[in-house]
Amino acid sequence: LRLAYARLDWERTSVTVGQDWMVFAPVNPVSIAAAGNPQMGAGGNLWARLPQVRVDQKLNSNLTVQAAALESQTGDFATNAAFVVQPTSGQASRVPFLQSRLAYSNANWLGTKKSGSIGVSGHFGMSRVITGPANTRNDVESIGVALDWNFPVAERVTVAGEAFSGRNLGGFQGGVFQSYNTDFAHSDGVRLTPAGVRSIGTRGGWMQVGYTPPVLNNQLGIYGSLGIDDPVNSD
Numbered sequence: 208l209r210l211a212y213a214r215l216d217w218e219r220t221s222v223t224v225g226q227d228w229m230v231f232a233p234v235n236p237v238s239i240a241a242a243g244n245p246q247m248g249a250g251g252n253l254w255a256r257l258p259q260v261r262v263d264q265k266l267n268s269n270l271t272v273q274a275a276a277l278e279s280q281t282g283d284f285a286t287n288a289a290f291v292v293q294p295t296s297g298q299a300s301r302v303p304f305l306q307s308r309l310a311y312s313n314a315n316w317l318g319t320k321k322s323g324s325i326g327v328s329g330h331f332g333m334s335r336v337i338t339g340p341a342n343t344r345n346d347v348e349s350i351g352v353a354l355d356w357n358f359p360v361a362e363r364v365t366v367a368g369e370a371f372s373g374r375n376l377g378g379f380q381g382g383v384f385q386s387y388n389t390d391f392a393h394s395d396g397v398r399l400t401p402a403g404v405r406s407i408g409t410r411g412g413w414m415q416v417g418y419t420p421p422v423l424n425n426q427l428g429i430y431g432s433l434g435i436d437d438p439v440n441s442d
Contacts, residue, residue, distance in 0.1 A: 209243070209256055219265040229255045230275045230306040231330040232353040232369050232379070236415045236432050251413035251434030253353065253371055253379035255280075257304070269311055273328075277304040281334045281349060281386045282377030296386075297378060300333035300346060316358045321365075323358025334375060336404050338389055345404040347387050349375035363419045370412035382409035382438045391442070408439035 212225025232253040235245040245254050261275035279297030297304070308328035316323030332349035351373025359365045377386030391405035413434030419425050 221263045223259070223261040223263070226256055226258045227261070229257055229259070229277060229304075229379070230261060230273045230308045231328045231351065232355060232371055233308070233326075233328070234355040234357050234367055234369055236367065236413060237417065237428065237430050238432070246432065247413045247434040248380040249383050249436060251411040251436050252369065253351070253376060253381050255379050269313055271310050271312065273306075273308045273310070275304075275306050277306060279304045279332050280378045281332070281375060282380065282384060283386060295378075296334040296336050296347075297332060297349070299337075300335040302333040304330065304332040304349075306330045313358075317360065319359040319362055321359045323356075323365075325356045325358065326354070328353050328355065330373065330376075332375075332378075334387060334406075336387065336389060338404060343403075347375055347404055347406045349373075349378070349386070349406070351376050351379075351381070363421070365417040366414065367417070368412060368414035372408075372410040374408045375406035376409060377407075381411075381436060382407045383436050385409075385438055388442055405442055407442040409436060411436035 210227055212223050212227045214221055214223045236247055238246040245252055257277045259275045259277040263273050265271050280295045281297040283295045308326050310324050310326030312324035314322045330351040334347040336345045351371055353369055353371040355369045357367040375386045376382055377384055385407045387404055387406045389404050391402045392399035393402050415430055415432040417428055417430045419428055
């Protein structure tokens with residue numbers, strides 16, 4: 208089950224309840240090589256479909272703010288199964304994911320008569336990790352900020368992409384599937400000092416350029432994409 212939700216709309220406000228794409232870093236590349244999981248997962252594209260309650264509020268004809276409380280998961284298992292809903296350290300924390308996004312959109316971007324948008328979003332969550340024979344409880348933050356864009360730069364050329372930075376983002380395939388290190392230790396160059404659980408920092412993003420050639424009644428699209436996800440090695 209990928210998407211299943213109910214939505215109520217007013218003139219400037221909408222409320223969504225159910226499983227939908229997350230608010231944080233919501234743009235995905237266009238690709239016929241991706242089915243189910245978007246392109247660039249674990250390579251710069253953060254994504255998730257999660258149960259949530261979301262409010263979208265139009266501030267004016269161009270600005271929209273979104274806020275959501277979502278089911279928490281952290282991608283504790285480095286397999287595809289980690290990206291279906293299941294109990295993880297995120298749910299053990301009993302703290303929902305909290306996300307928000309502010310977006311600017313225009314139906315006639317740069318006079319191209321095509322729509323475009325740019326947005327900035329934030330994410331906060333927690334992981335509760337139990338370690339050691341004493342069952343020590345460790346609460347680890349999951350945080351992130353992201354910039355996303357999707358707009359035309361000419362009549363036949365579009366650009367889309369995201370850039371992000373954060374920690375403990377494995378639940379969105381960030382950090383190359385890595386959320387936290389349960390055996391972190393400080394090094395003084397000679398010996399290691401155990402330091403408990405540490406969230407793994409990461410940064411990255413992706414970019415795609417699309418071109419619509421003047422053939423086949425403008426039904427052909429050509430896309431080129433590049434992405435990177437760079438975890439913090441010292442974590």
